[in-house]
Amino acid sequence: MLNIVVCIKQVPMVTELPWDEKTGTLRRDLAAGMMNPACKRAVEAALQVKEKQGAVITVMTMGPPAAEEVLREALAMGADRGILICDRTLAGSDTYATSYILAAAIQKEAPDCHLILCGAYTSDSETAQVGPQLAEELKMPAAAYVENLEISGRLLRVRRLVDNFRETLEMEFPALVTISMERYEPRYASFAGLNQAFNEKNMAILKAKHLGITSENLHQHGSRTKVRKVFVRKTQKENELITGAAANAVCEFLDKYQGKISAVIGKSIETKKQT
């Protein structure tokens, strides 16, 4: 039986969250949480594998206690077991630290897993790093931005769209794949499934100590990135209206802007003024 781990993340439900201008952080308290859309497609991809050839699906997330919601949702969709890594000492982990922690959890809870699926990127930070970094931590092959996967025996065939080329890659288990937003439209969870997710399915909560993560190794493997400043990008455009007879307007335009235009096109342009 295939053993699949799907790593998912809870993200804020709205795309444009208010910023706290002073601290440069998102006001996450103002938004309800939801399962990151690409992660939901990764769960769907796992469920389709399960339906086709049978699999045990473990869903895993790191986050605050409220992140239990996305695990329950994945269980309601049809996953078998949930793992929540929830510890205040792990708060503020960057992608490097997150992949280190997820790797420790997978090694402890699903050491014999064949396939790890992640969403290709999250809607709140869009780094697309955790999946590939996790594969590095676990020393397994990875393919990112995958739109379709097929399994035959120990062989995994993935198709993905990169730089406008569609390529097909093959790799052997164990492997990690990140799922893009192209396919795997996620199913609705049924109400019976939702009820089951609370009454009949297992969910474990892991602390840093369960994973053998101490302040010392966190120092070594902890966040390497520091956020210096977060700001809202402002674009300002000014429109200038040039009026008058067409020939004069063109000349006035070139008088004012030929310097800029020359710089952009890389050669100087001359204008002839009407006399």
Added chain:
Amino acid sequence: MQFNPCIKHKLIRNSARHFAETELAPIAAEIDQQRRFPRDVIAKMRALNYFGLQVPKEYGGAALDSISTAIVVEEISRVCAAVGLCVTVHNGVAVYPFLQFANPSQKEIYLPQMASGKMIGAFSLTEANAGSDAGSVETTAVKNGSHYILNGTKIFVTNGGVCDVALIFALTSSPDNKLQSSVFIVESKFPGFLRGELEDLCGMRANPVSSLFFEDCPVPAANLLGKQGDGMKIGLSTLDNGRIGVAAQALGIAQGAMEAAVKYAKERQQFKKPIASQQTIQNYIADMATEIMAARLLLYRACELKDAGGPFGCEASMAKLYCSTIASKVTSLAVQIHGGYGYSKEYDVERYFRDAKVTEIYEGTSEIQRMVIARAILSQSMM
């Protein structure tokens, strides 16, 4: 006492909301105008247990608690009250009496089909001369060997145009020749089961409300629900439950109307600023939000009492009375906030306004709810 929703209730709300916004929001105005029952969406709802919300797992249902069920009806009605009506009538007054009063073989036959939505249910008490006065039913069921022969006309049957099975209240005679009310499980495929034209109603227009005619319709004696003469008991108990459903529906309509009004008030500029900055509009919004919150707490309290297994009829009536009253008020204010546009079919609040009114009428009018509540209060010797 727990006032914050648990994770399960939150997820159930998100799930129903996501479905309603994806599948129903794009068509809600259109099916209202065309009086079209959205069979394609209903088919999707079947697999997701919308038709077996509280049916036990062994019959293929979702076995949800009553607050979860109210939340589902609320969220569907927030987007499309006519489909919310289909769901709440099927679950609240067609399936519920089976759970309460059916014998094992009736449960075995009908519950799996109803829970899967393969059979859509209706509940049929109302007649031309029997509305609030439920005791005045004139439809008759005369025992003839292994069958009862039904004759009569039911009106304003919600889901009437599409139901596969209906619970029909009819008069039977007792051994000592007294007329008594009884309930029959009648399938639409029985001979003599005829549907009338769909009603052309003010609101809830996508729900196929119709009359049902019974012309010498033979119903197997095995399809008597409960015992002969149990009609009043089954009716009153079922209506208590149905009122929770209508309250949830009214609440969902009010919520949808308020959200539309808030959005519009922020966008609409008059006197060079959004109308939301006017104190009058703010007062409207404050009243709407407060009344919706109070209604929700009253409704969930009735649900909790029901699940605790005690009597909940008085609280269900209070919830139904209050939720439907504020639904009419909130939708009217939502139209007012939209001004002239609110009176146009271009905006959803016009539909909410029409849909809300009937929640004060069906499943017991507001006047009947007050009667039920007053009787309960006056019969308590403490007071």
